[in-house]
Amino acid sequence: MKILELNGACPVPLAQYPQVLMAHGGGGTLMHQLVENIFGKEFSNPLLDARHDSAQFFVPPGRLAMTTDSYVVRPIFFPGGDIGSMSVHGTVNDLAMSGARPLYLSCAFIIEEGLPMETLWRVVCSMRDAAKKCGVQIVTGDTKVVDKGKGDGLFINTTGIGVMEHDLEISPKSVLPGDTVLVSGDLGRHGMAIMAVREGLQFESTIESDSAPVHKMVLALIKAGVEIRCLRDLTRGGLASALNEIAEVAGVKIAIDEKLIPVREDVHAACEMLGLDPLQVANEGRLVAFVAAKDAVRALAIMRRHTGGERSASIGRVMEYSLPLVTVRSAIGASRILDMPSGEQLPRIC
Amino acid sequence: MKYLDEYRDGELAQKLAVEIHRFTTRPWNIMEVCGGQTHAIVKFGIDELLPKHITLIHGPGCPVCVTPLEVIDKALELAAMPGVIFTSFGDMLRVPGSTTDLLAVKAKGGDVRIVYSPLDAVKLAEQNPAKDVVFLGVGFETTAPATAMAVFQAAQKRLKNFSMLISHVLVPPAIEALMSSPDCRVQAFLAAGHVCAVMGYEEYPPLAAKYHVPIVVTGFEPLDILQGILMCVLQLESGRAEVENQYTRAVRREGNRPAQQLVREVFHVVPRKWRGVGEIPDSGLGLNEDYAAFDAEIKFGLADHHVDEPADCLSGLVLQGQIKPHECPAFGGKCKPERPLGATMVSSEGACAAYYRYRRHNLVETNIK
Numbered sequence: 281m282k283i284l285e286l287n288g289a290c291p292v293p294l295a296q297y298p299q300v301l302m303a304h305g306g307g308g309t310l311m312h313q314l315v316e317n318i319f320g321k322e323f324s325n326p327l328l329d330a331r332h333d334s335a336q337f338f339v340p341p342g343r344l345a346m347t348t349d350s351y352v353v354r355p356i357f358f359p360g361g362d363i364g365s366m367s368v369h370g371t372v373n374d375l376a377m378s379g380a381r382p383l384y385l386s387c388a389f390i391i392e393e394g395l396p397m398e399t400l401w402r403v404v405c406s407m408r409d410a411a412k413k414c415g416v417q418i419v420t421g422d423t424k425v426v427d428k429g430k431g432d433g434l435f436i437n438t439t440g441i442g443v444m445e446h447d448l449e450i451s452p453k454s455v456l457p458g459d460t461v462l463v464s465g466d467l468g469r470h471g472m473a474i475m476a477v478r479e480g481l482q483f484e485s486t487i488e489s490d491s492a493p494v495h496k497m498v499l500a501l502i503k504a505g506v507e508i509r510c511l512r513d514l515t516r517g518g519l520a521s522a523l524n525e526i527a528e529v530a531g532v533k534i535a536i537d538e539k540l541i542p543v544r545e546d547v548h549a550a551c552e553m554l555g556l557d558p559l560q561v562a563n564e565g566r567l568v569a570f571v572a573a574k575d576a577v578r579a580l581a582i583m584r585r586h587t588g589g590e591r592s593a594s595i596g597r598v599m600e601y602s603l604p605l606v607t608v609r610s611a612i613g614a615s616r617i618l619d620m621p622s623g624e625q626l627p628r629i630c
Numbered sequence: 631m632k633y634l635d636e637y638r639d640g641e642l643a644q645k646l647a648v649e650i651h652r653f654t655t656r657p658w659n660i661m662e663v664c665g666g667q668t669h670a671i672v673k674f675g676i677d678e679l680l681p682k683h684i685t686l687i688h689g690p691g692c693p694v695c696v697t698p699l700e701v702i703d704k705a706l707e708l709a710a711m712p713g714v715i716f717t718s719f720g721d722m723l724r725v726p727g728s729t730t731d732l733l734a735v736k737a738k739g740g741d742v743r744i745v746y747s748p749l750d751a752v753k754l755a756e757q758n759p760a761k762d763v764v765f766l767g768v769g770f771e772t773t774a775p776a777t778a779m780a781v782f783q784a785a786q787k788r789l790k791n792f793s794m795l796i797s798h799v800l801v802p803p804a805i806e807a808l809m810s811s812p813d814c815r816v817q818a819f820l821a822a823g824h825v826c827a828v829m830g831y832e833e834y835p836p837l838a839a840k841y842h843v844p845i846v847v848t849g850f851e852p853l854d855i856l857q858g859i860l861m862c863v864l865q866l867e868s869g870r871a872e873v874e875n876q877y878t879r880a881v882r883r884e885g886n887r888p889a890q891q892l893v894r895e896v897f898h899v900v901p902r903k904w905r906g907v908g909e910i911p912d913s914g915l916g917l918n919e920d921y922a923a924f925d926a927e928i929k930f931g932l933a934d935h936h937v938d939e940p941a942d943c944l945s946g947l948v949l950q951g952q953i954k955p956h957e958c959p960a961f962g963g964k965c966k967p968e969r970p971l972g973a974t975m976v977s978s979e980g981a982c983a984a985y986y987r988y989r990r991h992n993l994v995e996t997n998i999k
Contacts, residue, residue, distance in 0.1 A: 479746060539640075548631050554746075611635075612643035612852045614675020616988035 292401045293317035300395045305425030318401055319421055322408040327384070327419040335419035337384065340443050345380035347371060348439040356399065356433055359473050360488030363436055364406035366564055369493045371440040372414045373513040376495035377567070379450045379502050380442030382414060387438045388422040392431035403434065414493045416440070446502045452529035454509040457600040460576035461534060462569045464494060464583050465591045466542040467519055471561035472550045481553075487546055490588070492565030497586040506579045507572035514563040517621055520606070521560070522568050524620045527604040536596030536618070537609045559608070560621040570598065637851030638674070646856040647679035650863055657683035658866050659815045660859060661808075661951055663801060664770075664822030665692030665979025666850050672984040674852045680859065687815065687951035688984075690804055691822050693769040694721045694977035695949060696904040699937045701768075701797040702727035708764050708795060708926060709740040715758060717751040718766040720744045721977045726970055728937045748773075748780035748794075755784065755792035764926045767796045772824040774798050774915060775889035778896035781917065781924050793926040796917060799902055801825050802833045803913035809841040813952060818862040820848040820855065823877035828893075830885025834873040842871040849877040896921055905973055906939065906946030945972035948981050955985040962986060 303310040320328065327335045351367040361369075368385065375382045387407065391400065411418055469490040476487055494513065501508055510530075512522040519541070527534050543551075543558045551558045565588055571579045576594055583592035606618040662668055668688045671677055677686050690696055706727045709716035716732070723732040723744065736742040741761075745751050748765050755763035767777040777798065784792040801822060808814055821834065826847045834845045844865035848858030858876045865872060875881055893915070902914025917925050926932070939946070943965065944958040955961055955974070965971040967983050974980035 545631055552631070552634065610674045610852075611638040612640045612674050612676070612679070614678040616673060616675055619987045 292398050293321065298397055300391050300393060300397060300400060300425060302393050302425050302427070305391065305423055311423065314423065318404050319423070322404045323411070323418040323421075325417040325419065327417060328421075335384065337419070340383075343444040345375050345378040345442045345444055346440065347374035348437065349374060350435060350437040352432065352435050353474065354432060355474075355477055356403065358477050358489055359486045360469070361491035361564070362403060362406050363434060364403035365410040366491050367436040367438045368407050368410035368414060368416070369491050369564060370515070371438040372416060372493045372495050373565070373567070375440045375442035376493070376498040377450070377511045377513055378442070378444055379446050379448055379498055379508065379511070380444045381499060382416045382440055382442040382495055384419045384441045385411065385416050385438050386420045386422075387418055387436060389424070390431055390435040390437075391423065391425045392433050393425055393428040395433050400434065403436075410493075414495065448502065448508055450508050450511055452510050452512075452526045455526060455530035455532060455570045455598055456509065457532055457598050458573050459509050459570045459598040460573045460594055461523075461536060461596045461598065462571060462576065462580055462583065462592060462594050463514070463519065463541065464497060464567045464569070464589050465490065465565070466544045466547070467514065467563055467566060468543055468547045468551060468558035468561035470564040471518070471556075472547045474562075475554065476550060481550065483546055483550060485546055487544075487550060490563055490565040492588045494565060494567050494588075497583055497589055498567070500582050500586065501569070501571075501579055504578065504582055506575045506582070508569060508579075509572065510570040512568050514566045514568060516562045518561045518563060519559045519568060520557070520618050521620045523606045523618065524604075526570070527606050530598070531604055533599045533601030533605045533607065534596060535599055535607050535609070535615075538611055539609070540593055540595045542591040542593050557621075559618060573597070634851065637849070637853045639853065643676075643679065643852050643856055646853065646860055650684070650856065650860050651681050653860070653863050653867055654681045654684060655867060657685070658817050658863060659685045659687055660818045660820065660862050661687040661689045661816040662820040662848070662855070663689040663691040663805065664820075664825070664850075665695065665977065665981070666824070667820060667822065667848065667855060668692070668981050669979050669984050670850050670852065670855060672988045676852055676855050679856070684859070684863070688948070688955075688981035689808075689819075689951060690904065690907060690949040691770065691801065691825075692974070692977050692979040692981075693773070693799065694725055695945065695973040695980045696799060696907065697722070697725065697768050697797045697973065698903045698905045699728055699939060700903070700935065701795065702731075703729075703935070703937060704927065704932050705732060705766050705795055706730060706735055707932060708930060709735045709742050710738070711762075711930070713760075713762055715741045715743060715754060715761050715763045716766070717743050717745045717754060717763060719746075719768070721979075722766055722768065724970070725973050725976050748777050749783065752780050752784050752787070752789070752792060755789050756787065759791060762791050762793070765792075765794045767794045767798060770799055770801055770822070770825050771829045771893075772822075772827070774893050774897065775828060775886070778892045781896045781921050782892060784924060785921060793924045793929045794917070795926040796915065797902070798897070798915035799904065800899070800913050800915065802837060803910050804904070804907075805837055807907070807910045807913070808950060809837070809843065811950070813950075816843065816951060818844040818866055819846070820858045820862065821845050823847055823849040823854070823881055826875075826877065826881045826885065828886050828889050830883050831873055831875065831881065832883060832885075838871050838873050844871050845873045847873070847875045847877050847881050849880065904949070906949045940971050943972035945974040945982065948974050955982040956989070958982070
């Protein structure tokens with residue numbers, strides 16, 4: 281049987297089964313082969329190679345951070361990324377929002393019967409590469425196969441553990457009036473990349489997702505002694521949701537200026553066409569940082585030095601107010617509320 | 631972004647605002663007809679730049695908001711039918727009917743899909759010959775040509791599994807209905823630029839003359855709207871009542887003739903009920919006899935039934951410009967975008983939703999709410 285080859289280095293293992301079968305999750309020989317030849321082989325590291333029910337490791341000194349996230353993105357592959365790299369970046373980024381250095385990930389796959397083996401393998405290779413780039417190890421995992429029609433191809437859950445090697449209290453509660461608000465790059469790219477593929481929208485250039493790890497940027501800020509008050513990665517709901525959640529917990533007003541917020545021209549155009557607000561659109565490699573005003577210039581310089589952070593910007597500040605609120609100064613200079621999107625963003629009709 | 635940023639220039643906006651201040655000597659009430667303009671006014675804070683005694687009244691030009699409850703209920707009935715793929719623009723999915731909404735029908739297993747163009751619904755019908763594809767055709771003259779094209783194409787392709795639930799409405803009869811009401815406070819209109827891009831503005835001079843109101847065809851960007859307001863003020867201050875075109879980059883006097891022809895081919899003018907307003911004569915579009923096979927109401931034998939609006943919802947008064955959204959007792963309490971009582975709180979173009987999204991803080995500060 282012909283073995284599918286995407287590149288010379290990595291032919292699809294298990295090519296005798298071009299599709300995932302129920303038996304691949306059944307606990308028998310086929311499942312064993314799947315674990316050995318795909319997951320075990322690609323994710324190989326000493327902790328995983330022990331093939332125990334649970335990974336065992338010593339904990340470095342310091343506080344630990346732990347997080348979990350499930351990934352159900354459709355389509356599985358999209359411009360600028362795929363569900364595999366995203367499932368690593370997303371969880372690494374959640375750890376980074378505590379200022380933690382990510383150490384270990386678990387991963388659980390829920391696979392719909394009939395998923396092409398090549399698809400699974402490409403996703404696993406992408407996770408392997410992303411984990412390597414992030415400096416984390418995938419140390420334990422789980423596989424379940426569900427009946428055809430009972431899943432949407434592939435769902436992945438990853439849980440991450442990281443160590444906090446700092447004494448900062450990075451949390452919405454630490455945000456104070458006077459703090460400066462920074463974003464780590466242009467906004468709205470992931471959401472619009474997915475929308476463009478899903479809806480078959482054609483633009484002059486392809487909008488690529490911003491899916492990327494941000495922990496190195498955060499660790500650099502901590503190392504430089506920047507007084508970080510709060511960090512939040514800007515996923516679903518975009519900047520609007522993140523700022524509103526933080527304003528709510530901190531009991532402050534956050535005032536930002538629309539003109540200072542970086543949004544790429546093509547993303548802006550796509551949002552205008554669909555009637556969406558780029559500030560409410562999802563990102564996968566962007567964070568908002570609340571830092572003490574005295575450190576803002578220095579922090580911005582550090583963020584801009586990181587790959588993907590070149591367009592980092594200072595977009596506003598925190599103010600005292602009688603109730604939690606996020607306001608944005610419009611292009612023509614008037615102020616309005618920036619609200620959370622209510623439910624899913626729906627396109628406008630005319 | 632080219633063709634947009636030029637019309638959002640802060641300095642030019644300030645200059646136009648200064649001009650408006652300079653020429654305004656008396657209080658004036660100006661209605662922007664279109665929900666898209668309401669949205670831009672509140673989003674960009676255009677009204678904050680205006681003299682205090684210019685009041686903008688938010689008109690009924692939001693297709694989601696004026697689609698009657700009965701039509702939404704029919705949509706819900708159709709969407710729940712087995713074998714039906716129900717297609718709609720995204721905004722309609724959250725509009726509450728008398729018992730539920732399309733999102734809830736979808737969650738219960740109804741095949742409800744968002745499309746960006748009625749032509750996508752025609753494509754779906756071709757791809758799913760065993761299913762009945764229904765499109766919810768709502769909107770003003772702006773979207774009518776696309777709806778007409780979908781019906782026209784479906785007829786050309788002899789599709790038997792495509793139909794439409796139609797609730798298209800027309801702007802000039804609504805202006806006439808507003809002006810003839812004894813409670814009307816409107817002294818000038820910003821006519822909707824996109825509607826006029828299709829229809830032109832030959833229908834407006836008789837209205838301007840009959841009711842002695844200035845009508846200015848206006849675009850949707852901040853500078854468009856400010857310029858439109860300035861043109862209204864200049865007319866009002868000098869006692870003129872003419873039809874003028876601010877949106878010259880998109881609108882010609884005669885409009886888009888081929889689009890109008892297509893609309894006439896497929897539709898004819900019918901009386902139509904507007905949610906919150908009531909029936910307005912000659913204010914809607916219905917399918918011509920030649921295309922009756924594409925009428926979902928006939929095809930599925932949907933019964934007419936009268937339903938009452940929730941008593942707490944004053945969206946009718948909001949749509950007629952008689953109260954501002956925050957003057958409704960339910961605003962922000964019983965009625966929020968997540969739990970809307972009426973459609974004006976649902977659509978991003980609805981006046982209530984626009985006030986809720988962008989204005990709550992001002993309302994809090996002035997203790998109105």
